[in-house]
Each structure stands twice: as C-alpha cells, then as structure tokens.
Amino acid sequence: MHPDLATTLKSLGLGLLLVTTLNAQDAACARCHADIVRTYSTTAMARTSGKVTPGNHAPAKPFLDPTTQTTFSITQAPQSLLLQFEKGPDITGTRPLEWFLGSGRVGRSYLFRMGGRLFQSPISYYSTASQWQLSPGFDRRTSLDLTRAVEPSCLNCHASNYNPATLTMNPGISCERCHGDARQHLSTLGKASIINPKKLPPQERDSICAQCHLTGVARVAKFRTDNATYMPGKKLSDFSALFVWDQPESNTIGVTSHFEKLATSRCKIITGDALTCTTCHDPHSEPQPQKAASFFNQKCQNCHAQKPCLQSPQGDCIACHMPKSTGGSVDHSSYTNHSIPRTTNITPQINPTSLVSFWPNTTSERDLGLAWSIVGKTDQAQPLLEAAAKANPNDTASLSQLAQLHDRQGREDLAQPFYEAILKKDPNNATAATNLAVIRIKAGLTDEAIALWRSALKVNPAQTGTRMNLAQALFRQGNKAAAAAEIEQALKYDPDQPSARRLLNQLRP
Numbered sequence: 350m351h352p353d354l355a356t357t358l359k360s361l362g363l364g365l366l367l368v369t370t371l372n373a374q375d376a377a378c379a380r381c382h383a384d385i386v387r388t389y390s391t392t393a394m395a396r397t398s399g400k401v402t403p404g405n406h407a408p409a410k411p412f413l414d415p416t417t418q419t420t421f422s423i424t425q426a427p428q429s430l431l432l433q434f435e436k437g438p439d440i441t442g443t444r445p446l447e448w449f450l451g452s453g454r455v456g457r458s459y460l461f462r463m464g465g466r467l468f469q470s471p472i473s474y475y476s477t478a479s480q481w482q483l484s485p486g487f488d489r490r491t492s493l494d495l496t497r498a499v500e501p502s503c504l505n506c507h508a509s510n511y512n513p514a515t516l517t518m519n520p521g522i523s524c525e526r527c528h529g530d531a532r533q534h535l536s537t538l539g540k541a542s543i544i545n546p547k548k549l550p551p552q553e554r555d556s557i558c559a560q561c562h563l564t565g566v567a568r569v570a571k572f573r574t575d576n577a578t579y580m581p582g583k584k585l586s587d588f589s590a591l592f593v594w595d596q597p598e599s600n601t602i603g604v605t606s607h608f609e610k611l612a613t614s615r616c617k618i619i620t621g622d623a624l625t626c627t628t629c630h631d632p633h634s635e636p637q638p639q640k641a642a643s644f645f646n647q648k649c650q651n652c653h654a655q656k657p658c659l660q661s662p663q664g665d666c667i668a669c670h671m672p673k674s675t676g677g678s679v680d681h682s683s684y685t686n687h688s689i690p691r692t693t694n695i696t697p698q699i700n701p702t703s704l705v706s707f708w709p710n711t712t713s714e715r716d717l718g719l720a721w722s723i724v725g726k727t728d729q730a731q732p733l734l735e736a737a738a739k740a741n742p743n744d745t746a747s748l749s750q751l752a753q754l755h756d757r758q759g760r761e762d763l764a765q766p767f768y769e770a771i772l773k774k775d776p777n778n779a780t781a782a783t784n785l786a787v788i789r790i791k792a793g794l795t796d797e798a799i800a801l802w803r804s805a806l807k808v809n810p811a812q813t814g815t816r817m818n819l820a821q822a823l824f825r826q827g828n829k830a831a832a833a834a835e836i837e838q839a840l841k842y843d844p845d846q847p848s849a850r851r852l853l854n855q856l857r858p
C-alpha cells in the first residue's frame with residue numbers, strides 16, 4: 350500500500366481491517382470529506398467485495414455434499430483460502446479463492462482464477478447458518494461444477510472499475526460509482542464540481558442506485574453503435590431497457606427488487622419524484638442494528654405525522670408495513686418488502702400477461718423482443734426480433750437470439766447466416782462460434798469447425814462440451830494425441846466428467 354494512504358487512514362482512526370477494503374481512490378477523498386469516508390467505509394456497499402486475505406474468512410472442516418457426493422473443505426493458504434474437493438480417487442484437487450463477493454450480511458461468494466478467467470466457487474459462506482454450503486444455483490446440479498464463469502455483471506454490481514480483459518477491479522463500491530469521474534474535482538482540490546445525486550433531475554438521480562438495485566424481470570442492453578457504458582449523471586434507460594410484469598404482485602421480492610417494489614407503494618405513487626431511496630437511506634452510512642427501527646420509523650413519521658396510522662400511530666411502523674420475506678435469489682436470506690403494504694394479508698395475483706417498461710416510453714420493440722426471449726416466450730419474441738434484425742443488421746444481440754431460436758426449431762439453414770454475420774462483427778462471440786461449428790461439422794467442414802471451437806475456447810477455456818466436440822473432431826481426423834490432450838485439458842477444468850475420463854483411457858491405454 351502507498352505510505353500516504355496508510356498515514357491518512359491511521360489519522361482517521363481506521364483500523365487494519367478497513368484498510369483492506371478501502372479503495373485508494375476513496376482514500377483520496379478523505380483529505381477533505383473525512384467523516385463521509387469514515388462512515389462509508391463501514392457500510393455493506395463499501396465492503397461488498399475484496400481480495401481474499403487469510404484470517405478474515407471462516408475455514409470449513411471437511412463436509413460431504415450429498416447432492417454431488419463431493420467432500421469439500423476450506424483451509425488457510427499463505428496468501429488466500431484454499432478450496433479442496435474430493436469425489437473418489439480421480440476427482441480431487443484445490444482452487445485458491447482470490448476474490449469474495451458479499452459483505453457477509455447474508456453471505457459471501459468466492460471466485461477463483463484459471464486460464465485467464467474467473468470462476469465461481471461451488472460453495473459459499475452463509476452467515477445466518479454460519480456455515481459453508483453449495484452456492485446459490487449449484488444445488489440444481491448433480492455433478493461437481495467448477496466451470497461457472499463469473500458474469501461481468503456480478504462484478505459491475507459488486508466491485509468498481511472492473512476490467513474484463515485484465516480481470517482487475519477495485520474492491521467494494523467506490524465513491525465514483527455514485528459520484529462519477531472525480532479526476533477534475535481532485536486535481537482542482539475540490540474547486541471543479543462533481544456530481545451530487547441530490548442535484549440531478551429525478552430520473553438521472555434514481556438511475557444511480559438503479560444501476561445495481563434494479564433488475565426487473567428482464568434487463569436488456571440497449572442497441573448502440575459505440576461501447577459507451579452507464580456513468581452517474583446519465584439516464585440508465587439510455588443504456589439498459591428494464592421490464593417488469595404488468596401485474597406488480599407477480600414481481601417477486603428478491604435481491605435487486607427494491608425499485609420495482611417501492612414503485613408500487615402508495616407512498617411513492619402519491620408523493621412522486623420527491624420520494625426516493627435516499628428519503629430513507631443514508632448512502633454514506635447505515636444505522637446500527639439496535640437503532641435501525643427508530644431510524645426508519647422517524648422517516649415514516651416525517652410524512653405521516655399529518656396522516657397517522659389508524660391502527661398504531663406510535664408503533665413500530667416498519668415491523669408492520671415493511672415486513673421481511675424470504676428472498677428467491679440468494680438462499681437463506683430475507684428482504685424487506687418495499688411496497689409498504691397497508692396490510693400483509695394481500696392475496697397475490699400471480700397471473701402476469703405482459704411485460705411493461707419500468708420507466709415509461711424508454712424501450713423499443715427490439716428491447717421488448719429480447720425481454721420476451723429472456724423470459725422464454727419465443728412466440729412473442731420472434732416477430733419483434735425479426736423486425737429488429739432487419740432494421741439493424743449490426744445488432745448482434747437480436748441476431749444472436751434469433752439464430753438460437755431458429756437452431757432450437759431445427760432450422761440450421763436459417764440460423765447459419767446469422768451466426769456468420771455475428772462473427773464477422775464480433776469474432777469473440779463464443780456462443781455463435783460454438784453453434785456455427787456444429788453446423789460446419791455436419792456439413793463435413795471439419796477444419797473450419799475445429800478453428801471455430803478453438804476460438805470459442807480462447808474466450809472461455811472451461812467449456813467442457815465444446816472441448817469434447819473438438820476432441821472428437823480431432824480424433825476423427827486421426828489425430829489421437831491432440832484429441833487426448835484436449836480431453837486432458839477439459840478434465841483439468843472440469844474433473845467430474847466420467848465419460849471424458851473413459852474416452853481418455855481408450856485413447857491412452
């Protein structure tokens with residue numbers, strides 16, 4: 350660490366534990382905004398990710414996961430934590446855990462690096478149960494899965510300055526994620542202005558929190574010709590199209606549902622733009638748990654002193670009107686109902702019929718087509734996507750959905766030109782490469798198929814199916830040694846593959 354940073358932190362009374370989570374960038378603000386930096390650095394957002402260092406994480410004694418029949422354990426390594434797995438004599442090994450995601454309020458997921466990619470650990474730490482268990486989503490697998498590549502979206506919500514090319518990032522949510530580029534403000538010692546969300550128009554203001562707290566039913570990247578990404582001060586709806594069901598009750602409570610829910614509350618509907626996340630939440634600090642109820646109840650009273658509760662005008666408002674419910678997206682966790690219901694015994698109407706834009710008039714037919722395909726309604730998606738692809742032959746997202754749709758319908762002849770068009774525009778599109786390779790091999794164009802599979806594996810080396818296809822093609826060309834090498838490579842990433850192991854034994858007697 351830079352010595353100046355260490356001195357600054359010491360002078361602020363920040364202990365060693367916080368040093369590991371404070372961005373160098375945020376520490377630069379401490380010179381003039383010391384109180385904000387101090388309180389912010391203790392929040393869940395500031396601590397939502399970081400490099401794994403030994404000592405700060407709970408180890409796990411060996412335990413058997415009955416679903417995958419794998420014995421896992423977590424031990425301390427000099428620089429990190431070590432995930433160990435064992436499923437019989439052949440399938441055993443370790444992965445050094447490099448990054449954690451999650452402040453630990455609910456739990457923590459862990460990431461490891463292999464072949465220039467980050468992968469999610471199959472086990473996570475769950476705070477409520479105080480134990481390691483299968484990571485969310487992994488419980489649906491019957492085999493050990495070590496090949497789940499981490500989506501850039503995870504890191505865009507849980508870290509700062511993520512660069513997928515170098516796999517570098519800064520831990521936690523930095524000041525700049527809400528205040529935008531601070532370079533001018535810093536170099537002029539605070540004279541040049543910097544974004545204050547409070548001073549932005551309502552939709553630009555709300556976009557800042559929405560970039561991470563609003564997923565809706567479907568979130569679709571807008572079609573653009575440049576590679577611009579959302580920055581504070583802009584409208585999120587210029588970058589992402591956000592869809593929710595037309596019947597609000599159907600939008601279940603989950604990790605990132607706070608926006609949808611709040612939008613349906615009477616408080617928000619009647620108050621309008623004046624009510625926002627920061628009406629109740631201080632973005633720079635969290636109330637201590639024992640003071641949380643009185644902290645939030647005071648916010649209700651700020652508005653409801655005039656129109657008091659019929660039932661309990663001095664009671665614990667949030668206990669009755671913002672109950673906690675079990676979330677769907679991250680197991681073992683609970684989320685506060687931001688629809689602020691009058692009573693909790695509402696019968697939910699689970700009968701959604703159409704998707705609507707969360708921010709009215711901000712989405713196109715093309716966006717809607719992609720949203721329908723995300724929720725699996727191909728009949729609704731297809732005509733919209735066909736029109737979109739015709740209007741914009743460079744829109745790889747529409748082309749890609751359309752191609753996969755045709756592929757699933759058994760119309761490879763229709764899918765093929767789309768895959769070719771996508772790869773011309775985006776040679777790193779692994780899905781297009783993998784699927785086009787299958788079409789090529791069926792047409793007897795083995796060399797072309799092999800080249801496509803190789804290029805897809807460069808993007809993500811842990812695609813077992815793709816590598817097995819490649820191995821088979823090499824084998825059929827008579828190249829036994831190369832085929833065996835590919836299978837060995839597949840097993841390195843994905844050791845729980847009995848058929849790959851059998852094939853390897855046949856190739857290498």
Ligand code: HEC
Nearest residue numbers: 374377378380381524528531534535538539542543544545
């Ligand atoms: C050298 C001192 C200095 C540093 C370093 C500094 N600021 Fe400031 N900042 C100021 C001053 C001075 C103001 C104006 C204060 C006022 O008007 O109350 C200000 C105002 C702000 C405002 C409010 C702007 C507005 O229009 O209301 C924000 C937000 C802010 N700073 C964020 C940051 C962030 C984030 C960092 C670190 C990346 C940072 N500042 C670093 C001095 C500094």
Ligand code: HEC
Nearest residue numbers: 450451452453454455456457458502503506561562604605
């Ligand atoms: C759209 C933004 C977004 C994406 C994408 C996202 N998360 Fe989150 N995640 C959140 C938010 C917001 C919370 C906190 C929700 C809350 O406290 O209600 C959260 C909570 C968590 C937690 C619990 C943290 C704790 O202890 O409070 C973990 C672990 C986690 N996410 C891991 C992941 C992983 C792994 C991925 C990728 C597979 C991911 N998240 C993708 C926004 C996101």
Ligand code: HEC
Nearest residue numbers: 375378382385386389394522523524527545546547627632
């Ligand atoms: C999660 C988003 C978020 C993060 C992260 C964040 N801020 Fe802010 N900040 C806000 C919002 C929202 C406001 C306006 C608050 C309001 O409405 O009163 C604000 C206001 C400010 C102001 C204006 C004075 C004030 O208290 O209102 C300063 C200065 C500031 N932030 C500095 C920082 C610094 C320094 C950091 C990093 C340590 C930081 N902020 C991190 C959202 C954030």
Ligand code: HEC
Nearest residue numbers: 393394397451452454506507522526557558561626630632
């Ligand atoms: C860059 C992404 C990002 C932005 C921007 C962001 N958040 Fe968060 N927020 C998160 C993540 C991730 C978590 C989960 C932290 C954890 O527990 O690991 C979180 C957690 C929270 C929590 C729960 C804290 C707790 O006590 O558990 C609140 C409240 C919150 N955010 C409010 C806001 C508000 C208000 C804004 C806008 C001013 C905002 N956030 C902007 C990503 C973000």
Ligand code: HEC
Nearest residue numbers: 615616619620624628645648649652666667670689690691
């Ligand atoms: C920014 C002001 C504001 C804040 C803050 C606020 N409310 Fe409201 N709330 C309103 C308004 C306005 C209405 C609509 C009153 C009406 O129908 O005339 C309302 C309505 C309600 C209703 C009636 C809902 C229904 O469906 O009939 C409840 C319950 C309620 N609020 C509870 C709360 C609680 C609990 C909090 C704190 C967690 C809170 N409010 C915070 C402004 C606010």
Ligand code: HEC
Nearest residue numbers: 558562607608611625626628629641645667671683684685
């Ligand atoms: C009317 C007050 C109010 C408003 C407005 C509000 N929240 Fe909350 N929020 C709460 C309360 C109360 C809790 C529960 C706090 C606790 O139990 O300590 C909470 C908890 C949270 C949490 C922690 C996870 C959970 O669900 O318990 C997140 C994340 C969060 N809010 C995000 C947001 C975002 C994003 C917005 C804006 C879309 C927002 N909140 C607007 C009152 C509010």
Ligand code: HEC
Nearest residue numbers: 649653656657658659660661662663664665666669691692
């Ligand atoms: C013991 C549970 C409980 C507590 C505590 C409670 N409420 Fe209520 N509140 C209710 C119920 C139930 C109703 C609906 C009463 C009805 O419809 O006759 C209600 C109704 C309301 C209404 C609608 C009033 C109207 O005229 O339509 C508001 C606003 C409200 N509560 C706000 C609050 C606020 C603010 C607090 C905290 C000071 C609070 N409540 C505390 C249970 C509670």
